[in-house]
Each structure stands twice: as C-alpha cells, then as structure tokens.
Amino acid sequence: MASIFPWQNLAYKQLQQSYEQQRLPHGVLLTAQSGSGVELFARNWGQFLLCQNQTSSEHCGRCKSCLLFEAGTHPDFHWIERHEDKKQISIDQIRALTSQLHETSSLSGWRIAVIYQTEKLNANGYNALLKTLEEPGSNTQLLLLAEQRSAIPATIISRCQQYNLQATDNQQVLNWLKQQSTDHNDESISFALQVSHGAPLDALQWLQNNEQDSFSQFLELLSDVYYGRQTLLSLSDCKLVEPYQLLKWWEFTVSMMIKSRHIRFTSENKSLQRAAELAENADERLLFRLRDNILFQLKELREGIALNMPMQLDDLATQWSKIRQA
Template sequence: MQLEGLPAVSVPLPWQAEDWQRLEQQVSEGRFPHALLLAGMPAIGKERLALALARLLLCHRPSAGHNCGECQACELSRSGAHGDFLWLQPQEKSRVIKIDQVREAVNFAHWTAGFGERKVLVIAPADAMNTNAANALLKSLEEPADNTHILLVCSRLHGVPATIRSRCQLLKLAPPDTGASLGWLDNLTGERATSQSLLDLANGRPLLAEQMYRESSADTLLAQRAALGAVIRGEARAVETAAALSDLDAGEFLVLVTDFIEQHLRDLDGSQLAASGPGAFVLLDDLRGTQRAMAGGSNPNPQLLKESVLEQLSRQLGAPAAGAKMLA
C-alpha cells in the first residue's frame, strides 16, 4: 500500500457502503473494537477500506462520515508522516511479515499517542505473518493498549491463526456487487463494454480489473490463460508451458492457476462438473496448501513447482486420473 501522496480524504469503495456505515457508526459512538479483522476475496479493496478507517480514527474533526482532510492529523496521514499510524506489510520482495516487524509494531502499540487520542496499526496481509510473528502479536491482542486500534486484513482467513482470529472482531466482506463495480470502472474506462470485459476477465474483482486497465495487461492475462487451456486440452506439454510462463514468480503463477480452475469450474455444465469437478477441487486444495506453505516461509523451486502444477492440471482437468501432491 502506498501511504504517501494520499488524497485529502480517504473514502470506501462504492460496494463497501453498507459495511462502512456500520463501522463509521461504531467509531462515532465510541464502540469501535480494539482489533478488527477484515477478510474477503483478493482485489476487492480491503486495504482501501482499512486505510479509510485508519484515517477516520486518527482524524481530529471527522466530517460527513469520513476524515476531514484538513486537520493536522489528516495532513500528516496524507503525507505518510503520522507518528501514530503504522502500516505493516512484507518488506521488499518478501512474502512474509517477520517477527522483527511485529515486535516493532508491538512496541508502537504501547507508546503514548503523540498527535491525538488514538494510534492505529494496520497489518496487511495478516495471513502473511509467520508463526513466530503471529505469536508475538498475541500479547497486544490479549492486553490491549489504551486508545490503540489494530486493523488486520486478509484474503485467506484460514491463514490467520485461530488464536489471532478469536481476539478480533471479524468482518467478512462480501464479493462486490456487479453493478457497483461496473459503475466504478466506468469512471476509469469511460466505456461499459470495456468495464464489463475487464471485470469478467478479473473474475469479478474490480481492483484487479483496474490494475489490468492501468497496466494494459489484459492481453497478457488472456494469453496466459490460453496457455493453461492448451495444457488441459493436451495441445501443450507442461515443461514447455512452464518455460512460457517464466516471467511469473511462484506466487503469481499459483494465483493464475487458481483463478483459471475456478473459472473453468464455473463454465462447466452439470455432467461436465460431475466428471472433472472432483479432480479440479483436489487440485485447488493442493494449490491452496502450497500457498499456505509459501506464506509460512517455504521457498519451492519455481520451475519445478510450475511443471508439477501443470502436470496435475493436465491429469485432473484433462483426464479423470488423480494427480500426485505438489512440491511445497
């Protein structure tokens, strides 16, 4: 998340209006929880919601249900220089939030606020904390510091330890409404047909659609999915396709294949689903297990991982035979 050069006021996305109304009411009535866990599918704006909440909590004069954009706290949070606001995320190319980062955050949580009444700590993604890091956070959740709020953001709720989940108020964000997503994308693309095409390609995730539009990457994704389709039709070998997808790191590759399988399942009719669905679900479970292992610090060889996954993709979706477990 980029925390410098923010707009004066941070607002939730259109499809978050109902959740925002409840959260803002909790803030205004002094009932906002010490720890809030925001969970939902990727690329739907969870981090943007957390940012809007953080700036509202820090603002000295909230206005119209949002941060005012004019007080000292808003100026500081806008520039990324607010001393009572800490955003924790994996450093550089790491996929993991490490224990040293969490220890720093725990110390931050017990400082006295220097610019207002509250301090805010955001951990995103919370499912990127390794076991030691999650354990280090427990004390701050069990013995909350006065006027300190912790916002945790995750796409894989099962990736957050139960000890952490049980000490947070949980808000599961629903998939975005299609109409609201399209209306929001129309402001970017200026054309409904383009918005619809991008949203379909992004499997209903508007922030992924936005990213593809800004990076002109829709054609690249279509080509990658076409390569996976060729594998399950027996038109391409796993080794060759793995080489063609060499630009993707292991994490990006797993997301690509997971999205492809989920879309493949949605496109099947009843008889097709009965024939190849079980194998597809087995493979999805394997993929998610590998993602969990990588989030915990596992570092598989990217080329071997891709070849193994693509071989299973061919077996599970192209034929009924069961595949072997992936390398993790």
C-alpha cells in the first residue's frame, strides 16, 4: 500500500479497483476536514497514476515519471490552490488548467490535476470547472479536495465519484497516534485528538510540539482574567501562539465549558477539569454568544479576510470578562 494514512486505505483500494477495471472516473471529489492528510492522499494517487513501472498497489519511486514527480517538476501533474494574497481561486487559474489538460501528455501517460480547497472557487470558476469535467480529454483526472461536500455545487458533485476521507474511526486514529508518539501516555494522546477536533495530523503536531504546556498557560491566563486577577490587555495581547491557533484553543475551551454544564467529565485531564470549574459560575447564554463570535473570526481568517486582530481579540476578551456570574 502507498504511503497514506490508515483511514484512507479503503478509498485508495477502491480507486485502484476502478483503475484496474478501466472504469476510473474523470472527476473525483475527496472530502475531509483540515488536518486529515487529504493532500498526501492526492499526491500519492497522482504519482501512482503517472508512474511508468507501478506495481499493483503503489508507484515504483524510480522511473523517470516518479523522479520528476518527487522533484516537483512533473509536467503532467498540476496543483491548483488559492494564491496567498487572494480570497478565492480565480477563473483564470481554471482556464489555464483547462488549456494544460487539453495538451498532449508530456510522457504519453495520464494528466492529473488537483484543486486544493475547491470551496475557494467562485461561481464563474465553478462554471469553468464544470466545462472541464464535462470534456476532460482522455487519460485525464481531476481530484477536487474539499472540507465540506455541502459547499460544492450539485452540478460539480454529480460529475464526480465521491470519497469521504474523514478519520471517523476514533480508535484507529488513537492507535496510529500511539505508534507515532510513543513518549506520550494514552490520556495525553486522547486529549490531543480532542483539542484538535478529531484531526489526526493536528493532534500529532500538538504532541510533537508539546503544545499542552502552552495551552495550559493560555488556560491559566483565561482563568486569571475570568477571576479578575489579570487585566483584559493581558489576554488580548497574548503572544503564546499566533492568533488563529489562539482562537482555536479559545473556542475549544468555551465548547468544553458548555459541554461540562450538561455532562460530567470523567477524564482526569487537568485542562478539562479547569474548563469545568470555570463553567460552574458562567452565564451559558454568554458562553454560546462568545463561541459563535470566535467561530465567526476563525471562518473569516480561513477565508483569507484580513482582520484587525488586536481589536478582535480585545473585543473577545471583553466578552470573556463578562461571562462570570456574581
């Protein structure tokens, strides 16, 4: 099996079966949350198709095609994503891709295109993509990567074979994390996956970077502001991590506070216990409002919208300071 993750094996085998039966679709929609490794899956599958000496299950890694692929210079593999300074994938990018896909294959094989974060296309981009899906040319495959299937127009979905690469088997993911992080105990690994909202690669990064220490400091800061031991400025000016990660931790903490008001935590994890303690005297209505505001800020940042983060964090800190009931 190719170098992919355990939760992706079934989809990979199904694609291989379609390939062996010469029924490979021109369009493939791969959905999975960020941090699930869908990019690696797409690259591995692309290299397999382009390989000139492939085995029944993986690329050889030695042929001219594989060497070009691994050097990032394969002329028949195209990776499309939003430019860093743009909010969306432009129609010009799709038009250029369409033109490239209609050219003769440089190595007389497949032509592969990956569109990363397909949700970033606008209406015109989707229309251009639709035409490409309808008339892709022979030995051409488009891999559309997306976090949410619901964000993709039905006209696009109907022309793709769909695979859900979400890591839904929690025990499988925990076992994989244990193999990758032998110096962490089961409780630490379980909490890493929880704070990462089930995203295995995010959880692995959490463990490898020992982010628990920084998170504990952040939680202590939240607690100090909550009880009036620290000023709002200490929270809005927090430099423990970059703003996006800070917001993710904050949202997780608030969500755990809400959850603890309805179920009793059995975990002995100190962070979860601290969240439950903070929730005891919190206004649940204000907790929900704060979480909604944090989620909105995260959505804006993911979409590439420039925010005045000091002002946004100051506003959230003010909301946080008002949550505790007398």
